[in-house]
Amino acid sequence: MNKIYNCHTHVFNIENAPEKFLSGFVGKFVSWFAWPILNIGIGAYMMIKLLKLFKNRPILQKYASFLKVGTMKSQLNIFKDLKSFYNPDDHIVILSLNMDYMGAGKAKHNYKQQIHEIKRIKAHYPDTCLPFYSIDPRAGSPGELLSEARQHLKKKGFVGIKIYPALGYYPFDPGLEEVYKWASDKKVPIMTHCTKVGSYYLGDITAEMINPNSFVGQALNWPNKFDKVSFPITENLKKKKEFCDNFSHLYNYARVLEKYPDLKICFAHAGDDVGIKEAKSGNSNNSWFTHIKYLMQTYQNVYTDISYTLVNKKIHKDLYELLIDKDIGHKVLFGTDYFMTLRDKSEAKLKSEFMTFLIQQDTKIDLWDKLANKNPKQYLTSNFYNANL
Amino acid sequence: MIDLHIIEFAIALIFIVLLLSLFVSWLIDWYASRTNRKGRFLKRMLTIMLGESNGLNWTARLYRHPLIESLSIKYNRITSYIAPRLFAEVLTDLIIEEGKAYSFTQDKKTGKIKYHEKESTDMFSDLKTGIDSLPESDATRNFKLYFEIAKEATEEKTESFISSIESWYNEYMLRVNHTYKRLLRKPLLITGLVIAILFNIDFIKLSSELWTNTHLQKSIVTLAEEFDNKYSNIEEVEVSKEFFKEYKESIGLPIGWNAELKKELKNPKLIKEFEENSGNFFSVIKQVFIYLFSGTNWVWTLLLKLLGFFITALVVSFGAPFWFQALHKIINIKKTVGVK
Numbered sequence: 074m075n076k077i078y079n080c081h082t083h084v085f086n087i088e089n090a091p092e093k094f095l096s097g098f099v100g101k102f103v104s105w106f107a108w109p110i111l112n113i114g115i116g117a118y119m120m121i122k123l124l125k126l127f128k129n130r131p132i133l134q135k136y137a138s139f140l141k142v143g144t145m146k147s148q149l150n151i152f153k154d155l156k157s158f159y160n161p162d163d164h165i166v167i168l169s170l171n172m173d174y175m176g177a178g179k180a181k182h183n184y185k186q187q188i189h190e191i192k193r194i195k196a197h198y199p200d201t202c203l204p205f206y207s208i209d210p211r212a213g214s215p216g217e218l219l220s221e222a223r224q225h226l227k228k229k230g231f232v233g234i235k236i237y238p239a240l241g242y243y244p245f246d247p248g249l250e251e252v253y254k255w256a257s258d259k260k261v262p263i264m265t266h267c268t269k270v271g272s273y274y275l276g277d278i279t280a281e282m283i284n285p286n287s288f289v290g291q292a293l294n295w296p297n298k299f300d301k302v303s304f305p306i307t308e309n310l311k312k313k314k315e316f317c318d319n320f321s322h323l324y325n326y327a328r329v330l331e332k333y334p335d336l337k338i339c340f341a342h343a344g345d346d347v348g349i350k351e352a353k354s355g356n357s358n359n360s361w362f363t364h365i366k367y368l369m370q371t372y373q374n375v376y377t378d379i380s381y382t383l384v385n386k387k388i389h390k391d392l393y394e395l396l397i398d399k400d401i402g403h404k405v406l407f408g409t410d411y412f413m414t415l416r417d418k419s420e421a422k423l424k425s426e427f428m429t430f431l432i433q434q435d436t437k438i439d440l441w442d443k444l445a446n447k448n449p450k451q452y453l454t455s456n457f458y459n460a461n462l
Numbered sequence: 463m464i465d466l467h468i469i470e471f472a473i474a475l476i477f478i479v480l481l482l483s484l485f486v487s488w489l490i491d492w493y494a495s496r497t498n499r500k501g502r503f504l505k506r507m508l509t510i511m512l513g514e515s516n517g518l519n520w521t522a523r524l525y526r527h528p529l530i531e532s533l534s535i536k537y538n539r540i541t542s543y544i545a546p547r548l549f550a551e552v553l554t555d556l557i558i559e560e561g562k563a564y565s566f567t568q569d570k571k572t573g574k575i576k577y578h579e580k581e582s583t584d585m586f587s588d589l590k591t592g593i594d595s596l597p598e599s600d601a602t603r604n605f606k607l608y609f610e611i612a613k614e615a616t617e618e619k620t621e622s623f624i625s626s627i628e629s630w631y632n633e634y635m636l637r638v639n640h641t642y643k644r645l646l647r648k649p650l651l652i653t654g655l656v657i658a659i660l661f662n663i664d665f666i667k668l669s670s671e672l673w674t675n676t677h678l679q680k681s682i683v684t685l686a687e688e689f690d691n692k693y694s695n696i697e698e699v700e701v702s703k704e705f706f707k708e709y710k711e712s713i714g715l716p717i718g719w720n721a722e723l724k725k726e727l728k729n730p731k732l733i734k735e736f737e738e739n740s741g742n743f744f745s746v747i748k749q750v751f752i753y754l755f756s757g758t759n760w761v762w763t764l765l766l767k768l769l770g771f772f773i774t775a776l777v778v779s780f781g782a783p784f785w786f787q788a789l790h791k792i793i794n795i796k797k798t799v800g801v802k
Binding site: 183199461462 | 497518523540577
């Protein structure tokens with residue numbers, strides 16, 4: 074059996090997350106009392122034990138597992154936990170995340186420290202740990218961002234770039250142009266978060282966010298039937314969560330891809346299960362899944378992964394159809410979104426469920442191998458890292 | 463001429479207060495250890511000491527160093543003690559690491575990735591490279607100063623640098639310990655008050671009992687003298703559940719609500735009720751209220767009781783080391799007076 078490449082995981086822990094990080098998920102009130110408790114070893118321990126008492130409530134058991142991993146002492150410990158679900162030779166992409174500018178306060182261990190710890194993981198597992206370096210246009214000048222990205226990929230063992238526009242910037246931010254240009258030249262894989270749920274910017278919405286600068290023009294080829302983002306934005310100015318969908322909207326990427334058509338970019342989560350359901354309903358033109366498929370068909374280096382989305386068994390059939398699509402099936406990647414998924418399923422169950430599902434399909438090709446080995450190897454290979462060796 | 467009776471009374475009283483202070487400190491230490499309070503306090507203080515500059519978080523790096531991380535065995539806990547030498551060595555290693563070039567390279571044939579670190583030529587030169595690569599901050603300024611001092615040393619230059627860091631840490635830790643003790647005053651006072659109320663340890667009543675009951679006073683003085691002979695330093699006292707149990711039984715102090723209620727209740731009906739339900743917690747509470755709020759002078763009784771409890775808490779807040787010293791001094795005075 075070939076090595077597995079899990080293209081989408083996280084290993085940051087509570088110390089890497091800013092102090093208001095939880096409020097984006099559970100609301101301000103729960104976050105206000107839970108965050109300090111979770112930050113004390115005994116507090117987290119007690120909370121996990123308490124949740125585990127509710128044996129007949131599977132959801133609480135899962136949250137206990139999620140908290141247990143999220144409050145582990147270091148990223149290395151989390152990575153070791155993740156590795157335990159795979160064969161020693163399987164490869165794991167860990168996506169770093171710069172949360173220093175998401176308007177959620179200060180983290181105990183900032184992004185620089187997060188990267189420092191990832192270096193330690195890489196030194197422990199040089200072959201199987203494949204980290205992505207997170208770029209945020211607010212973290213430095215375009216030149217500095219490029220220099221950081223270049224240095225980390227050239228020498229420090231990182232194999233790709235991670236962006237997360239929902240944390241408060243647009244994919245066409247002028248600060249990112251140099252990185253795109255370089256990544257496009259060097260075939261460096263970029264991973265971007267692409268769902269309407271997840272972490273989002275928690276600070277104040279600025280004038281720049283409502284009417285942003287851009288290094289690209291409008292996406293001329295974007296089908297008229299699809300919805301798009303028009304600036305200045307006039308809706309949802311008070312609803313941060315909804316407003317933040319504007320950052321990640323696929324139309325913004327279409328603008329970037331028209332300028333850099335060779336950019337190797339993966340839209341994570343396939344737009345999520347809701348988007349997939351939406352695509353099948355009458356509202357398919359507004360579905361991010363539809364938009365992703367369109368970009369995958371139009372641009373040769375546009376990928377998607379099935380991380381988190383594979384939690385929902387009801388859409389396994391849709392993911393299968395995506396994988397056997399003769400035009401874009403070779404650009405679908407395996408990922409789990411560990412440890413976010415622990416709220417729903419264990420890593421072992423998540424992987425085995427989908428693997429079993431694919432094996433049961435009556436096809437001539439080994440779909441699991443395509444999803445978890447061939448396609449990822451193609452995506453991850455760049456001028457700095459060759460996954461085919 | 464000091465009366466021996468007064469000295470013995472003082473010895474007995476101080477010894478009781480010392481035991482009480484040890485008990486309260488023991489409770490606080492237990493709580494601090496369960497909540498990793500000391501560990502978190504140390505980390506907070508080290509964050510102040512080392513600061514953060516240009517995103518370089520020294521404390522985070524320090525605690526992630528394998529030598530420090532291995533000190534925290536239990537799940538999600540941080541160590542509450544870092545030895546000065548270890549601190550200095552780890553910090554030196556972190557400075558060197560900052561300046562050390564490293565890379566990961568992939569073998570073009572096998573695809574294997576290897577980690578390379580620039581070979582160390584001379585530790586002191588590596589230290590210089592490390593310091594030069596640090597962003598400007600107060601900590602960097604100190605490192606530069608210690609480096610300059612080490613440069614002047616005739617031999618063992620790196621050792622001299624490590625020693626300077628060690629001394630810096632030691633001096634800082636003296637202040638940290640002082641701050642920690644100062645911060646303990648409030649929890650000592652509050653816990654002391656709670657314990658005083660729960661166990662009915664009323665300082666005024668206790669003093670009067672010790673003053674009048676010479677037999678009790680003498681037996682406590684004997685125990686206090688044995689204690690003083692046994693321990694020359696407060697650090698030597700190993701407190702445990704058994705330790706307090708043993709002293710409680712040997713002293714036989716009239717503390718606790720039961721003892722006082724038995725003595726003070728005048729109404730035969732109440733006495734009967736109390737005796738029938740003496741094991742029942744709520745019954746004791748009820749009787750305590752009846753005792754405190756009945757009678758003609760209930761306001762005075764209550765105020766006096768509260769004052770007694772407050773004095774107990776106040777004396778406890780001075781901490782066990784203070785009372786240990788006091789006991790030692792007063793026993794010495796007794797010896798002198800006894801000789802005369």
